[in-house]
Amino acid sequence: MIYAFLTLWIVGALLIIRESKIIRMIIYLGIFSLISSVCFYMFGAPDVAIAEAAISVFSTVFFIVCFEKHFGLAVGVSDVTPESAENRTNLKKYIPPVVFTIFLFVLFIFFIPENPANSYLKDQYLSLFSRDVGGENSVTSIYLGYRVYDTLFEALMLLVGIVSVTHLSRYCETSVKEGKPSDINRADIAVFTIRVICPVMLLFGIYLILNGHISPGGGFQGGAAIASFFVCRYMIYDIYDIPIERIIMVEKIIYVVVVLLAVLFIFIGLHSFLPLPQSVYLITMNLLIGAKVTCGLIIIFYRFIAFERR
Amino acid sequence: MVFDIIEIFSVLMFFISFYGLITSKSIIKSVVSILLMESAVIMFFLSIGYTSGIMPPIGQNPETETVADPLPQALMITAIIIGVAVVAVNLIMLISLYRQCKAKDWDAAKKKSME
Amino acid sequence: MQIAGNIIIIIGIIFMFFGVIGIYKFKNFYSRILISGQIDTVGALTVIIGIAVKHGISFFSLKLLLLAGIILLLNPLATHITARSARLSGYLAQEQEPPPHDKKDGV
Numbered sequence: 096m097i098y099a100f101l102t103l104w105i106v107g108a109l110l111i112i113r114e115s116k117i118i119r120m121i122i123y124l125g126i127f128s129l130i131s132s133v134c135f136y137m138f139g140a141p142d143v144a145i146a147e148a149a150i151s152v153f154s155t156v157f158f159i160v161c162f163e164k165h166f167g168l169a170v171g172v173s174d175v176t177p178e179s180a181e182n183r184t185n186l187k188k189y190i191p192p193v194v195f196t197i198f199l200f201v202l203f204i205f206f207i208p209e210n211p212a213n214s215y216l217k218d219q220y221l222s223l224f225s226r227d228v229g230g231e232n233s234v235t236s237i238y239l240g241y242r243v244y245d246t247l248f249e250a251l252m253l254l255v256g257i258v259s260v261t262h263l264s265r266y267c268e269t270s271v272k273e274g275k276p277s278d279i280n281r282a283d284i285a286v287f288t289i290r291v292i293c294p295v296m297l298l299f300g301i302y303l304i305l306n307g308h309i310s311p312g313g314g315f316q317g318g319a320a321i322a323s324f325f326v327c328r329y330m331i332y333d334i335y336d337i338p339i340e341r342i343i344m345v346e347k348i349i350y351v352v353v354v355l356l357a358v359l360f361i362f363i364g365l366h367s368f369l370p371l372p373q374s375v376y377l378i379t380m381n382l383l384i385g386a387k388v389t390c391g392l393i394i395i396f397y398r399f400i401a402f403e404r405r
Numbered sequence: 406m407v408f409d410i411i412e413i414f415s416v417l418m419f420f421i422s423f424y425g426l427i428t429s430k431s432i433i434k435s436v437v438s439i440l441l442m443e444s445a446v447i448m449f450f451l452s453i454g455y456t457s458g459i460m461p462p463i464g465q466n467p468e469t470e471t472v473a474d475p476l477p478q479a480l481m482i483t484a485i486i487i488g489v490a491v492v493a494v495n496l497i498m499l500i501s502l503y504r505q506c507k508a509k510d511w512d513a514a515k516k517k518s519m520e
Numbered sequence: 521m522q523i524a525g526n527i528i529i530i531i532g533i534i535f536m537f538f539g540v541i542g543i544y545k546f547k548n549f550y551s552r553i554l555i556s557g558q559i560d561t562v563g564a565l566t567v568i569i570g571i572a573v574k575h576g577i578s579f580f581s582l583k584l585l586l587l588a589g590i591i592l593l594l595n596p597l598a599t600h601i602t603a604r605s606a607r608l609s610g611y612l613a614q615e616q617e618p619p620p621h622d623k624k625d626g627v
Contacts (some may be wrong), residue, residue, distance in 0.1 A: 097455075101414040104448075108418055108441050112425040112434070120437060131444055138451045139459035139473030146485045147447075154440065154492045161496045162433075165503055175431040175510040189428065196424040203416060217474045224475075225465055233462045238479040249483035256490030263497045282604055288597045295590070311463065315486050388486065395493045 097137045104130050115173050117162050125155050141311035142234045145303070149319035153392055156326055160399045229373025230308035238313075239380050243357045250350055250384065253391050261343065264398050286331045296324045304385040308377040317381070318388025325393050329400065337397055346390035353383050415449035430510045432502065436495045443488045450477040525574025532566030539563060549606060557599035564591055 107127040114120045128151030135144040220241065224233045228240030238246050304317030325337075359365045360376045422441035429435050454474050462475040503509065506517035539559035546552050568588045572581035 097411070097457075098414075101411070105414065105418055105421065108421055111437060111441065112421065112429075117433065120433070124437065124440070127441075127444075131448065134448060135451055138455055139461045140451050140478045140481075141461050141463075143447070143451060143478050143481050143485070146482045150485050150489050153489050157489075157493055157496055161500060165500050192424060192428045196420050196427075199423070200417065200420040203420075204413065216476060220475055221462065221472060231463060231465055233475040234478045234482070237475050238482065242476075242479060245480060245483055249487060252487050253490050256487075256494050259494050260497050263494075263501055282601060285597060285601055288593055292590070292593060311461065313482070315482055319486075391490075395490075399493075399496070 097134065100130060100134050100137065104134060115175070117173070121155060121158050121162070124158065125151070128155070140234075142232070142313060142316070145311055145316040146319070149316050149323065152323050152326075153319065153396070156396065157399055160396075164399070228377070230377050232308055232310060232313070234311075235308050235313050235377060235381070239377055240361065243361050246384070247354055247357060250353060250387055253388070254346070254350055257343070257346070257391050257394050260395055260398050281331065289327050289331050293324055293327055296327065297321060300324065300385075304381050305378065307381040308374055314381040314384030315388055318385035319392060321385065321389045322392035322396070325389075326396060329396075337393065339394060339397055342390050342394055346387055346394070349383055349387045349390065353380065353387065356380060356383065409452075409455070411452050411455050412449060415445045415452055418445040418448065430512065432499055432509060432511060432514070435511075436492065436499060439495065440488065440492055443484070443491070447481045447484055447488075450481050453477065521576055522574060525570050525572075528570030528573055529567055530570075532563050532570055535559070535566060536563035549611060550603065553599060553603045553606075557596065560595040560599060561591065564595070 104127070107123060107130055111120055111123045111127060114123060128147060132144045132147040132151070135141075135147055220237060221233060224236040224240070225231065228236040230236045300317045300320035300323075302317075303312035303320055304314055307313035307317065356376075356379065419442060422438045422445060425438040425441070426435055429438060451473075456471070458471060460472050462472045462478070502514060506514055508514040508517055536559050539555050542555035542558075543552055546555065565588055568584050568591065572584040572588070575581045575584075
């Protein structure tokens with residue numbers, strides 16, 4: 096079963112690599128993310144599967160928005176200019192990269208030193224996590240307890256990504272507001288149904304965050320689910336009343352609070368002084384990380400939407 | 406033989422996307438190839454130590470034999486979130502490049518920037 | 521209960537099977553959209569109800585029914601939006617003369 100899905104995974108990747116039309120490439124990308132999410136679930140990683148399913152929505156949406164605004168997303172739009180598309184049929188050019196890639200593949204398969212099988216760390220984590228950090232989901236306990244450095248630097252990397260996105264794009268709020276109203280002809284059924292379904296999505300995101308320490312889920316996945324609520328909101332209303340500058344400010348403050356909480360609880364050991372249950376720390380950190388991821392994804396999405404056109 | 410069969414899938418995938426990266430004429434496909442490469446790395450980390458009938462590592466005291474390793478999972482969740490940030494930065498750079506020289510592929514962009 | 525659930529699941533799979541045959545049989549885009557709506561909504565819904573019947577009255581089948589409700593709400597919407605935007609962007613049915621750029625790579 097798992098081999099069938101992995102084969103499908105590779106076939107999907109080959110389709111993406113060989114495709115020359117942008118819109119088909121994006122559709123294949125969505126299917127590819129779905130298949131890899133199923134594979135993650137089969138490897139016994141429901142947390143990663145939820146994260147992939149929630150995040151792949153965003154990478155697909157970024158691609159769609161980017162190409163719809165700037166390259167045109169009609170059926171026939173190719174990803175290269177026509178002159179270089181003609182060169183594609185020349186098969187001789189493809190022989191050296193194919194040989195090179197196969198050579199690297201064989202080299203990688205056969206010529207690396209054998210790594211020691213360490214199940215020691217796994218046994219240690221699985222037997223001690225509920226005593227040390229608390230909670231029942233060992234993945235959440237690891238990324239909020241033992242490996243909290245990784246989470247902090249991951250949040251920092253997300254912040255750096257957002258800073259570079261805001262640096263490279265110019266958000267011209269006035270031109271967006273005073274521009275002509277969008278002439279998109281929305282379906283009434285779509286507006287009504289998305290209005291019905293939006294609270295459910297918000298509820299699902301909050302559920303994922305609050306139950307992150309006892310069931311699959313957590314701050315990252317719930318944050319992405321809540322941010323997809325804002326994407327739906329944009330789709331039905333098409334208004335730009337999101338205060339982007341304030342959200343950037345909020346995100347920076349949340350990052351500082353996350354770092355402070357982690358330092359206080361993990362490195363100083365505050366919960367040994369206070370009569371608090373351990374799950375308080377986990378829920379608070381999950382909430383803050385969820386808020387941070389939500390803010391980051393909203394900022395990136397609205398930057399893509401309101402990227403200044405010329 | 407160092408790798409299991411199930412790990413070879415993701416190594417193969419990595420080199421397929423590597424092939425896409427080095428042969429692609431269009432900048433868009435390079436971005437997509439980087440995305441696929443990240444997916445391959447994530448799949449490789451998760452597929453280490455796979456046995457059939459593996460269980461998710463959730464519960465108070467799971468049996469360590471049939472339970473997946475939680476450490477790569479915790480690392481890979483963060484890797485996925487970073488992946489979407491990388492894609493966003495790539496796309497923004499792509500748009501800026503496109504606005505400067507109106508080129509969707511590397512050759513044309515190179516030609517425009519030489520002028 | 522088990523047998524009834526299995527029968528309902530098999531019926532759902534039959535829906536999907538004929539849907540896949542139909543997608544390859546019809547060449548017209550709008551007929552294909554109709555058939556894919558059948559796969560999306562009717563097939564998936566029947567399979568989910570079958571699994572819920574198989575598990576009897578439990579918390580798990582309640583979750584499945586919630587999922588069935590969401591599918592009933594969202595999948596027809598996806599079919600509707602696909603057909604509608606195809607119509608709005610000028611893709612006509614096969615009887616009339618299609619625009620020249622759709623002839624080459626439609627669908």
